[in-house]
Amino acid sequence: MTAPSTRPVRLNDLRGFDLEADVVVVGQGAAGGAAAIEAARAGAEVLVLERMTRGGGATALSTGLTYFGGGTAIQKACGFDDTVEDMIAYVTLAAGPRVEPERVRLYCEGSVAHFEWFRALGVEFKPSFVADKLTHPITDDCLMFSGNEQCWPDCEKARPFPRGHKPAREGEAGGYLMEAILRATLAVGARVVNECRAERLIQRDDGRVVGVEALRQRERVRVKARRGVVLATGGFVFNKGMLAKHAPALLQCNYPTGTPGDDGSGIQMGVGAGGEAINLSEGLVLNAYYPPSAHLKGVMVDALGRRFVNEDAYIGRTSDAILTRAQGRAYLVVDESLYGKTQAMHKLAAVEESFEALEKALAMPEGVLVATLEHYNRNAEHGEDPLFHKAAKWLRPLQTPPYAALDCSTQRSLFGVFTLGGLAVATTGEVLSPQGEAVPGLYAAGRCTAGLIREGRNYASGLSIGDASFFGRLAGQRAAQAPGGE
């Protein structure tokens, strides 16, 4: 099957429209859901086109953990006096060297209000803090450190506060979060057409985007957007061709994280209409070797038996290090007292009674792993890690045999991945051309854009749902206020 052309349909080539609204939102995940609600609240007639039988997007499959801060009610109840300035300092680090300061500032200044926006939709958060190092609470507890806030060197650059907020539901809470958005979407009067897959934008000869051509089950429908189209179609991690073309390094990861809708179609449609796709090489990579948090007291080594990262960093950073510094091959060495099964069920590469035997079993060059572990133990005894500055609470000599090596290699363990590149957008959600001009009538938010966070190695959990929902709201508001296109 050939991919549908992503060049827009010319308005002059159309015979008419089948549906119309002021604002047409493509995709009903966190970004599209937020955009639809805000556009309707701003007075626009809103139509949402969702390709799946039910909305939810990648957010519905996620933990639901969202990155809020600057002093949310939950942070205060748990005794953390986070401020907007502290949050800006940290999110600036998380965004990476290509940070857009204005985007970070808006996100952090608006974060408490954004948290309350979710609560007003009926999403509940429990005023409880989880101190243990997890990927997310599996209980209904809420607040946790979800990034590298407490890790070196970030902890020296920004005052650490926990900002990951999980909704008050056990297990994965992303579905619960999205159900609230879906309910609110209907409550504000937006219409939703399911099983309706946008294929091409409709564009006037002067460049203004005026609608969407879609496939509703087998029927081709032309949808007119009087004020604007908001693309909220997700990333492209399920499009192997696009990965090969634009983000080849991410192809090493074996577990695309998202829905099959994350196929890049919205990015391609936006580019076809004159938008620019940027930052396409970047993604977030996740190999969850903890919990149990005892594993942070283990020692991560490459195939030569050498450490390459502080084991207590967020898995976005350690996983990036496995790919780039360790060339995709890594083991977590633990002793009997630390060993526990990970949720991702890492394989045991070897279990031996001595460092020497472990080194041999892993076919490493003689003496290197032994020297690494002896050096680690010697310093850990004094609560020191002169190489990678792991925090003292995780430093403890490995001394209870047997010693096990958990395989954290890309080829032999789960490497989750999603993309962090997409359409260039203004903070208003306007899609930008290579010259930096807005494509009239076209907006975008969520993972189909290059948003708040530009690289995975500094990422913190909850920043994608946070980015998508926050800037989705702004895009919906802006589209609703746009002058009509007629």
Add this chain to the structure above:
Amino acid sequence: MTAPSTRPVRLNDLRGFDLEADVVVVGQGAAGGAAAIEAARAGAEVLVLERMTRGGGATALSTGLTYFGGGTAIQKACGFDDTVEDMIAYVTLAAGPRVEPERVRLYCEGSVAHFEWFRALGVEFKPSFVADKLTHPITDDCLMFSGNEQCWPDCEKARPFPRGHKPAREGEAGGYLMEAILRATLAVGARVVNECRAERLIQRDDGRVVGVEALRQRERVRVKARRGVVLATGGFVFNKGMLAKHAPALLQCNYPTGTPGDDGSGIQMGVGAGGEAINLSEGLVLNAYYPPSAHLKGVMVDALGRRFVNEDAYIGRTSDAILTRAQGRAYLVVDESLYGKTQAMHKLAAVEESFEALEKALAMPEGVLVATLEHYNRNAEHGEDPLFHKAAKWLRPLQTPPYAALDCSTQRSLFGVFTLGGLAVATTGEVLSPQGEAVPGLYAAGRCTAGLIREGRNYASGLSIGDASFFGRLAGQRAAQAPGGE
């Protein structure tokens, strides 16, 4: 200044043309030069638009070393029995995991003939082999190993033969090479318009590219292309905005290699006309810490004092390792007997009488550099490198104090860089859309395309001039044979 729009001019909006030809070639480097010559030889009326006062492109600034093999006259004269199959095996490695086998096969099967094509233009090559490890011969000698052919692990996967051929001129021979192409271009009857900068393509409503709008000094000229336009405009390493958007990792490098014309304009024009730009995140990075080749007997360490690469690899591989594995900070440790000044004039970070003192002077964690060098020395005594498999001829203990650390960090030494991403093209040079269809009337070759080599870490010197000139010829031939567009 705002960048000119890269959307094509619509033919219907034009009042007429100022110039015309069958084939219009944009850019007169190795790719455009080869395309123009072949298009004219195929019977087409050819017009070359070159933005500089004189053609040459990045090739004219280069060493002129070009990658030929499969049994050239020079290889034979020097006693190397290279074959097409051996060359395919190695170029496949050099291309990287996203290799296009058909493109490699064409290049290698045609390599001897391509070498003779240059000789027929008057380019001389001396039948001499340089065994020393250099970036290129500074004499008029010709043949050398210009990649990782003899290095681990490549040497175990493909029979190693030298394929870098430098023209018979002392010093940098790229200008000499290009002069031959410029002469031949005029000899075959192609016209060249200098100081003429292509700004936009001209496109019919049915999508066919029919010409180029350009700025000749201050005058706007419309150039009609009856059969086709060949973009040969170079890469985008001089466009910092494009690097930030698409190849952020390359921004760590401080020495863009090419001409200011490598600003991505051709890539943007091609995308504007419906082509796709791919592989944009990739580039070749070059930190020349040798010659002198004695430096290969040194020990490259990261900021923690640990080795991370075999020092005898081609600098494309070691430099990539400095960026990705050592996070941009690296030192080459040599002893008194090995030290020599590099052409790039690396700074001395420290000179000390002992390993311990060197470690301290470099502010490394205690004991690590010492352990690294002692481990290296112990194995080097037996001609072994169990960690990185440096070849035995470069293995020798460091034992003649003082010991010096040459700074090979991205911030403190020259890191040359050029881009390896661009327009997606068929092997015929036809520019391809995101759906893999040819954009009618549009061809491209050289560094404005994603060509033979898709990543820097396996690159060998001479592959860019080789790729540009070889596939430039094919693009010129194909454009000349295209049906007229009227």
